[in-house]
Amino acid sequence: MSFICVKRSTVSIVTILCQPALFISLLGISALAMHAHAATSTEAASPTDGLQLISLNADEIAAEENDDSLSDIADMLDVADEPDDSIDSIADESALTDDANEIDTSIPAEVAQVSLNAISPETLKTFVAVVDLVRRQYVDAVNDEELFNNAMSGMLTKLDSHAEFLDAEAYENLRAFTEGDVGDIGIKVAYQPRDGYWIITDVIDDSPADKKGIAVGDYLHQVDEFKLDEERQVNDVEQLLTGIAGTQVDIVTSKAGRRKHTTTLQRNNSHPQLVETKLVDGIAIIKLPAFQNNSRERVLEGLINLDAPVSGILLDMRDNPGGVLTSAVSVASLFMSDTDVVQVQARQSKARVLSTQGTAILKPLPVVVLQNRYSASAAEVLSSSLQAQKRAIIVGEVSYGKGSVQSVIPLNDEQAVKLTVANYVTATGKQIDGIGVTPDVTLSGSESTWEQQALDLLKARALDSGIRFIRKATTIDPTVK
Numbered sequence: 229m230s231f232i233c234v235k236r237s238t239v240s241i242v243t244i245l246c247q248p249a250l251f252i253s254l255l256g257i258s259a260l261a262m263h264a265h266a267a268t269s270t271e272a273a274s275p276t277d278g279l280q281l282i283s284l285n286a287d288e289i290a291a292e293e294n295d296d297s298l299s300d301i302a303d304m305l306d307v308a309d310e311p312d313d314s315i316d317s318i319a320d321e322s323a324l325t326d327d328a329n330e331i332d333t334s335i336p337a338e339v340a341q342v343s344l345n346a347i348s349p350e351t352l353k354t355f356v357a358v359v360d361l362v363r364r365q366y367v368d369a370v371n372d373e374e375l376f377n378n379a380m381s382g383m384l385t386k387l388d389s390h391a392e393f394l395d396a397e398a399y400e401n402l403r404a405f406t407e408g409d410v411g412d413i414g415i416k417v418a419y420q421p422r423d424g425y426w427i428i429t430d431v432i433d434d435s436p437a438d439k440k441g442i443a444v445g446d447y448l449h450q451v452d453e454f455k456l457d458e459e460r461q462v463n464d465v466e467q468l469l470t471g472i473a474g475t476q477v478d479i480v481t482s483k484a485g486r487r488k489h490t491t492t493l494q495r496n497n498s499h500p501q502l503v504e505t506k507l508v509d510g511i512a513i514i515k516l517p518a519f520q521n522n523s524r525e526r527v528l529e530g531l532i533n534l535d536a537p538v539s540g541i542l543l544d545m546r547d548n549p550g551g552v553l554t555s556a557v558s559v560a561s562l563f564m565s566d567t568d569v570v571q572v573q574a575r576q577s578k579a580r581v582l583s584t585q586g587t588a589i590l591k592p593l594p595v596v597v598l599q600n601r602y603s604a605s606a607a608e609v610l611s612s613s614l615q616a617q618k619r620a621i622i623v624g625e626v627s628y629g630k631g632s633v634q635s636v637i638p639l640n641d642e643q644a645v646k647l648t649v650a651n652y653v654t655a656t657g658k659q660i661d662g663i664g665v666t667p668d669v670t671l672s673g674s675e676s677t678w679e680q681q682a683l684d685l686l687k688a689r690a691l692d693s694g695i696r697f698i699r700k701a702t703t704i705d706p707t708v709k
Contacts, residue, residue, distance in 0.1 A: 380645075385476075385492070388648050389452065390634050392476050396642035398494045402474030410518055410549070411473035411495035413437045417448050417465050419458060425449070426456045426465065428481070436493045442481060449488055450480035463675075467547050467602045472518070473498035475646075505530030510539040510694055511686055513679065516559075519551030519606040524558040528589070528697070537694025540686045541590065544598045544679065546624065550605025553633065553652075557582045560613050562590045563620070568655035569613040572633060581655065594689040595620035598682045599667065600675065604628035612654040612665045621689075623669040623682050631661025 359375055381393040394402060401411055414435020420427045426448040431438050449456060451468040469477060475495050482488045503526035504515040512534060514527055531538060550556075553570070560569045561584035573579045597611050597620050608627050614620035633650040653659055669685065671678045 381492070384645065384647070388632070390475075390632060390646070391648050392646050394474060394636070394644040394646055395494075397496050398474040398476070399636075399638075399642060399644045400474070401494075401496050401498050402472065402636060402644075402646070410470060410501050411475075411498040412466075412470045413442075413477065413479070413493045413495055414497040415442060415448075415469065417469075418462065419460070421458070423447075424458070426460070432497060435497045436495070440491050440493060442479075442491065442493075446481045446483060448479060448481055450478075452478055463547075469495075470547075471495050471549055472551065503527060503530055505534060507534050507536055507538070508683060509687065510537065510690060511542055511683055512538045512540070513542045513544060513683075515544045516548055516607075518548055519553075519555035519559070519610075521552060521555060523551070523555045524562065527559060527562065531697040532699060534697070537696045538593065539690040539692075539694035540594045540596070542596050542598060542679070542682055542686055543620070544682075545603045545607045545611065546598055546600040546675070546678075547602045548599075548604070548607040549602065549628075550607055550630065553606050553609065554582070556606035556610045557584065560584050560610055561586050562588060563595060563614060564588055564617055565591065567613065567617055570609045570652050570655055571657065572650050572652045574650040592695060593691065594686060596682050596686040596689075597622045598678060599624040599627050599665065600678075601625055601664075602628055603665075605630040608660050608665050609652065609654075612658070612660065615665065615668065616654060616656050621669060621685065622665065622667045623685060624667050624671050624678060626666050627664040629660060629662050629664035631659060631663075 359372075362370060362375060363372075377393065377395065384391040384393050392398075414432035415428050415437045416430035417426050418429050419425075428437075428442065428444055428446045428448055431442055431444055448465070451465065454468055456465060469479075471477065473495055476492055477495060478490055478492050480488050480490050501517040501520075503517070503523065505527075506513050512531055514530060516523065516527070553572075557569050560567070564584050565588040567584045568581050569584060570582050571579045572582065595614065597614060599607065599611055599622060603611070603624075604627065608630065611620075611622050611627065615622045631652055632648045633652055634646050635649045636644050636646050638644045651661060671681050
């Protein structure tokens with residue numbers, strides 16, 4: 229009995245080059261016509277098509293053939309198909325494909341004549357003057373390409389903390405994330421009580437931090453909007469620095485407490501994330517670090533590999549920054565049938581509702597979800613939907629509170645823009661952004677004890693007899709030689 233093939237789910241990237249936008253160049257003002265396009269994808273055979281459940285109560289629970297396909301969920305998002313959260317770490321990032329169309333740069337008739345009132349001539353004059361000043365006076369020589377990349381990056385990051393310009397390395401890392409990578413900036417830190425500061429203790433060679441001149445011994449004062457003090461734990465700082473591969477983070481550092489300096493870094497020091505599954509007293513503990521295209525399959529494979537009866541599931545989503553939104557919906561589909569999971573509200577279309585699809589293979593099992601303040605975005609979508617349907621007990625602390633959707637919009641083969649294109653709310657209409665998901669049971673004390681507290685809660689609801697997950701034996705056609 230074996231898996232013959234491994235499914236590589238493809239969720240179409242939504243290239244939302246939609247509204248007419250002004251393109252400002254040193255030569256004048258022109259307009260870009262941007263058209264929406266959804267890339268197509270093909271479905272490979274699912275490795276879980278042959279999944280079968282055997283109940284120790286002699287009640288057989290079998291998945292219907294091809295009933296667990298979720299290929300059409302992506303089609304429900306015509307403006308975004310989120311991740312990651314890479315809290316942003318993990319902001320959620322859209323899943324990616326490589327078949328983006330070229331941008332149509334023709335000028336539509338309706339915007340062929342753009343009034344100068346659209347942008348002040350003084351603003352253009354100032355912009356050109358600043359570029360010229362930097363060229364001539366900045367301490368180091370800077371080429372025009374770098375200046376304009378920085379200008380685009382600054383324009384996007386001023387919109388919100390999740391919008392950004394992706395260079396070739398960041399774009400590739402973001403594509404890699406959908407298959408299982410998260411990233412950091414390549415530093416280790418420790419709090420030094422004698423100095424009263426967080427100190428950088430290690431910088432990985434050729435990492436994003438190393439390339440920007442961050443050095444061992446530098447003080448780390450702030451990560452994004454979070455100021456660091458003695459109340460922070462090492463895990464707190466690590467989670468702030470870690471996120472979806474390819475996303476960016478701002479850090480405030482100084483040389484031994486001297487003048488503070490803000491540096492924008494991309495999390496390009498990437499490393500794969502694994503869905504870990506273990507069995508404790510008949511309870512399957514599934515550590516889900518992020519939502520990638522294959523998360524659903526990884527969850528099921530982990531349960532099969534336990535090779536033992538399971539009487540309940542503890543889904544540990546602590547520090548999960550999010551990821552591909554449709555992946556969260558597909559995982560929800562393991563636990564619930566015909567259930568609305570999340571509403572996605574874009575600017576120029578009515579709200580879309582994403583619902584579970586296929587057979588809820590894990591429906592008989594009681595579930596407890598463990599979250600913390602770094603559980604974000606797609607992780608919050610899953611926990612809120614399970615909570616709303618009373619399908620699971622949510623334990624831990626209030627989650628991060630990220631309720632926006634980003635789409636990755638390719639500009640060419642090596643560059644892209646990550647843009648916030650929609651907001652999402654729970655299926656019942658509750659806001660998540662800036663609020664988070666409140667647990668049913670708040671856990672206190674050291675976080676190292678939370679897993680055991682969650683287990684104790686789940687054991688009281690566990691099945692008397694568990695369910696064993698196996699693979700169906702391959703059927704051999706005797707007529708084939």
